[in-house]
Amino acid sequence: MLLKFLARFFLVGTESEDSSSLALFKVSALRIILTCCLAVCLGYTFNGMFNDISSHFVAYGIFFSAALGSLLYFSRSHTQPVAAITLGLFGAFGVLLAYGSDDLNAVKLGLISLYSLPLLARILFSFRLAAIISIANIASFALAMYESYHFTNPDTELFGGVYFQTLSFILLNFALPFSVSRVFHTLQESLEKQQDLNERLNHHSELYEEIFEHTGTPTLLCSSKGEILKANQQAVELLQPLRNQAIESSTINDWLSPITDAKSRYFWQKNVSECSLRIDRKVHIEVHRSSLTNHGHYVLHLQDVSHLKALAEELETTQQTNSQLAHFDSLTRLPNHQNFCRQVNHRIKNVAQYYTGAMFIIRISQFKLLNKQYGRDHANRVILSFSRSLQNKLSAQTITGRLRGVKFACFLPLGQTYLIQRNLSALIKSVLPTSIEIEGDQLNMDYQIGVAYYRNEGESAEELLERCEMALEYSTSADRISYYNHNLESKLIQNHRLGLQLAEAVKNKEIQIWLQPQVHPSGEVRSFEALARWQLADGTYVSPMIFIKLAEELGLLPKLAEGLLRELVSVLKGWHQEHISIPIAFNLAGQELMNDVFFALLMSLTSDHPWLSELLELEITETSPDMTQPLIHKRLRTLSQYGYTIAIDDFGTGQASMGQLIDIPANILKIDRRFVAPLPADQRHLDIVKSTVQLAKSLNMKVIAEGIENREQANLLISLGCDTLQGYYFGKPAPISEWIENDNAKAKSLRMVY
Template identity: 65%
Template sequence: MLLNFFKQYFVLDDTDNDSHHSSRFRISALRILLSVSLLAILGFTSSSLIEFDASDESVLFVSLGILYTLIVALLLIVSRRFHEFAAIALASLIAVTGALFIGFSNTNDGVEFGVIALYSLPLIVRLFYSFKASLCFSIANIATLGIDLYLAQSQDFKTGSGTLYMQLMLFALLNFGLPLSVSRLLKTLQMSIDSHKELAENINHQSELYEEIFEHTGTPTLLCDKRGVVLKLNQKALDLFPNVSADTIEGTKINDWIASTSDASSRFFWQKNVSECVLKSNSKNFLEVHRSSLTTHGHYVLHLQDITHLRALTEELETTQQTNSRLAHFDSLTRLPNHQNFCNQVNHRIRNVSDYYTGAMFIIRISQFKLLNKQYGREQSNKVILNFSRTLQARLSDKTISGRLRGVKFACFMPVGQTYLIQRNLRTLIKSVLPEQIRIGEDILNIDYQIGVAYYQNEGETAEELLERCEMALEYSTSAERIAFFDQQLEAKLIQEHKLGLALGDAIKNKQIQIWLQPQVVSSGEIRSFEALARWRLDDGSYVSPIVFIRLAEELGLLPKLAENLLKQLVSVLEAWHQESIKTPIAFNLAGQELMNDVFFALLMSMTSERPWLSEMLELEITETSPVMTNPLIHKRLRALSQYGYSIAIDDFGTGQASMGQLIDIPANILKIDRRFVAPLPDDKRHLDIVKSTIQLARSLNMSVIAEGIETREQANLLISLGCDTLQGYYFGKPSPISDWTENNNEKAKQLRMVY
């Protein structure tokens, strides 16, 4: 306690080595000097009191001792707060004391004490002030040296301060030697302090820099020693432990807060490069610990990465991958194998049989499903598919492989014995497994199917080939015979149609399909108009029936392009006839698919706008047998063409889609009676009644009537008598190339004669 008190009182502790170190040094030196001086004066005063004899000299010494004691004690008291004043006062007191002893002392010791007191001033001044101030006092003491030498030579002070040599040595030592040495020492100490201060500032700067880097690593970071004791952690790491302070964690082991999930038995998981862990306070919070070694200190820097969301995403991804894998192999609605999975299973079954193996592959397509979808909605229609698949699965044997191909197509592959190789037996088997009725809510629906069947007889076919054959057979199923079997003739026919389709595409591209014209005459036999007919001649000189290639073009989506080529060819002829004042119109057939095509319709409208006369020379015949003729867009475009002045005829009336409804929806002014009603005339009374009623219907609607397919005079006279306006058929003229009517400057077209 006493030692600490003296350290604090004399400012001897070095704990506060800051920018105020100079002041602390001066205060410490001042207090030491004042304390020592006070002790010396107290000793002098005490001695004077002991030797006191009531003489004037004793009174003077005691009085001076008491005065000096009070002055030094006062300076010692104020030295803490007013150390500069105390230092000046101390130097002044020594200077005055020295001068008084030199001036008034009658003894050599008194003079010597005064000289030494003055000689000590440069050293004392140097302790509290600069070297220049000390040097000034040193120079001033030259006068003190002179006085001392003078007194030494005087008669009263022969022994004085000793020899001249000793006087000079004492002067040099006290005025220059010690002050210079102390100055050098103080300078060195000051440089050392400045150097340490700069070094401390650099260390503090580096420490702050490292602290900032550690705090802003971007990840939660811990610093721990080899034993796993946490030495430090940044704020991000502290955020992982809510309601816990840094002091609580620092000094504890990392195992107290984090547990390994990858290796639960490892106590030193944090020494691994990477380790997956979990917070002990929250088992749902997952971390990934990345270790870095600090080789200088042997400590570890641990970067903690919160992987809770990443782990959740990984689990979700795994679930998604499992779902995608299931979707990639199974139908999402029925859970039946999809096309690829079904083929893989069938191929695996075929490859892994060792004995003679027979089987049947068949595709089931639910008929009229689009109507069900439209009537009941998608959700209810999906229930139909689901109920059908479940019923089918329940009725099939365990050895049967089934799957959903697409839409309402299902495929089955079943092993069959020799009995079922007979088509009627296999047909019976297939019908037995198909549900005839499906319930939707309270409704019970009768279900119709179209089925294509192909046999497998251990001939090396693959599932893909069998499905392709089933598809071929399916295309030839009808409403009367819903189960169609594949055979070689069917395949040959389909291959031939495929080749014909390729050739048709080339023919349309190269504009090889030409227009032929067949006359349409009035009752007098004069040609009223023509019907444009398409003819396709092959390279071998043979012709393909229009019924065949028009149907094929419609199936392949080539009909709009074909119609575009024929229309351009026809319009060029009509343009020439218009210039020659030939006013005979030509009827052009449209199957509906062309009018649905935006490009073709735009072409027709642009031709009409560029040639206002075209609507008078071009008649449009709408093939009523086309299913698309019921489409509202067709009706809208036909009304637009009618407003432009086109005559519109309904071709093949009575044989197609909703005949009576077409008379309302289509703005037609011509009705054509199909050849199938004309051919039996005049002998068939039933057909005669149909023709009569059709003509009467047309008359009631202010429509003209054209009868086609007339081949005899009797048919012609009968139809004329019934009031038919226009007649067409081989009796009046067969179709001929359009060149027959345009050659020799349209000579034949100008004549417009018909010979009976």
């Protein structure tokens, strides 16, 4: 008990979280000093009381003992005043003993007290005070030396007294205080480095937490023994839909039961394992393992395959009962691709008279969105309901089949009337359901259709399907029904070749970055927009409108954006080192933001370059249907929290523009060039621009107008309140190399160096 009390008393706050704080250190040091001084003072007083020492010094000892005891009592609540009084008492005690006593030992004790003052001042206060007292003690040392030479017996005291005083003075007055100061300085530097390291570790931890939470799939982090260390929200929702047991600190075996290898306790160590949920055996989950060799942990990705299991079992059962179903789609019971072609070819070969007909492919446009929003089961119900509605509205002479996924094919005989395209288009639209009801919800349907005519010229079903596929590729949002012709085939082949070239260009990083200035109404350049340019081997340039759309269709946008972003960050790094504070806006669309690898790269670059969010602005192109996805809105909010400026590009031309203002944490609104080009003559466009600027100002957003080509447009947009202007009138896009050559001379010339 006594030892615990002494430990709590002298080592103040050792068990608390603040045990390393400077204030508690001073309290602890003060108590130790006061206790030691009190013990010495009491010993001196008792010795004086029993050895005929002057009663004055005994009284001094009693007084100092009482004072030290009082100071010890108030040391925690009034640390600074007590420390100051202690320092004063030490000085007074030293002066009284050194210069008011005839006892040699008392004089030595007094001098030691005076020489110890700098060390106490450094521990309890600061280096500056310790240095001042050290210098002041030179007078005490000089006086002591003077008395040693003039008032002591040289044969007995001079040699020992002088060297004892000199050694005590140097050691206590200078060596120890300066050594302690050096130790304190080193400890302070180490503490600051440790705090900086902790902040960086916390920042990286938050970044990795964000990436782990947004992997896009249910994910677990577990130890080599199967203990769950971390689970993202999707994994929590998948594993515990009906109970509130904590997932973390439990084991994989508490939640999943292996199906293929039921006896194995370590089933999750395999690359892929098929399991069932313990609380619901009907839920089948595939576990995909990724090992982290640096830590010995495992990352497990979970996939709910219950619906696939159910469909596979249904198909297997049906195939066992009727082998003919191998020629039909398992979900809709429509002829599959092979059976559909067989029936069409049979129809064509067995008609004696002149025969005309049309084949068309129907693709449900928003199926991917339905699949993500409602799940695969609901999406399959949409397909089933659509196929039934289509069969009910088509004539008995029509051959209908499901090709794959959301593509359906129809072949129907035609009379003379429907050889006219607008009449056939009206017929096709009349048989397609405009909406489908699923569990009480009314879903609006949207389609793309590719049509090819048959005129008894010997074409096969396979050839007609290829032509329909070509026509389907060129259906647009404005004209959903596209008809095949030979020019379309040539264009498709050309685009295919261009797509192969684009894939090579992205792989070899041949897409260039050009910069176009964005200026303040005063004419000063405030930022740039990064634009992609692709130059072919023959020196010609491919329009960005063409190759960006082609990259989106081929799924190359994330890889293209990754290469451009890395190059842009490299340039911005040089500008940051040169103190060039011109931000560059970088365009992002739905594919990049939905891509987990690209988002992880952006977050990683943000972590490695904390200044990046100040020099890199993100322009969100809202023309992509993916921009309405909740995951994109969540990731944009994350980027906004990391300090990125977000602009909505081409406002008014894309998907649900007004809704985007609510869902996207944007700071800037960009007015598209198609609204600026007719100004100032077109009043309707002028009204649209005015209302857009007013809307942005009401939402505390800045406005950028692009596509400005003359002074009249510039003056008008400035008068309307546009904050930033962009267009050929102020500067055409130029290769980024022009801005960084000669040690960034051109960029520095803009007077944007801070």
